Amino acid sequence: MNYRNRSLLDLAYKVPCAFNLPGICEGGMGEPAHSNQSRHGKGGALKAHDCFFASACRSCHREIDQGRTMSRDEKFEAWNRAYERTVLELWRRGLVEVSGRCEAGYLLGDAA
Template identity: 45%
Template sequence: MTSAPKFAYIRSKALLTACREIPCQHCGVADGTVCAAHSNQARHGKGRSIKASDIYVASLCTKCHADLDQGAQMSREERAGMWDNAHRNTVRTLVKRGLWPLTVPVPDSRRLT
């Protein structure tokens, strides 16, 4: 008996690279450190030893990414809210600029919140 995967993971180097092409979607800096920050939320597929699906990334600079992942200054809810806002902005910006890879599904807008 085989079990069905609980989450359909999408991996895309093109999408992760595109995230570097726009400024940080939290603070707005474009300092060369911006990269794709994966969601830390289980609802996006984050697991014990697996990153969330690549469609659940936010373009964040090194400082904002560190604040998100190691920041003791924010509650869990505040970190989730920060990432959610940056993710929505990332998806909108990449799609608007034509940088979202055509072969990668855009997350359902109902799941963006």
């Protein structure tokens, strides 16, 4: 069962489009564009986990999902870049934060 969280997806509407596809992007605030990569939980009619979204204007979202101007690999690369920009912008705007503490006894990223 893929992870679903409407509140998480709603964050996409609070940051600008992160794709900026030349000749396509209409700018402005985005909407959640789920990953189309199986490594993020995409499969058949099943959307990726809700944590794997990038903020996209309507035109960029349509191009990534149904457009024919880019290869599959180009779309994956564009989505990956937009995902990284989206996550960074969410942190910069204080829309995501860490709560609680690490229970494992070491900081995330430290060697176990």
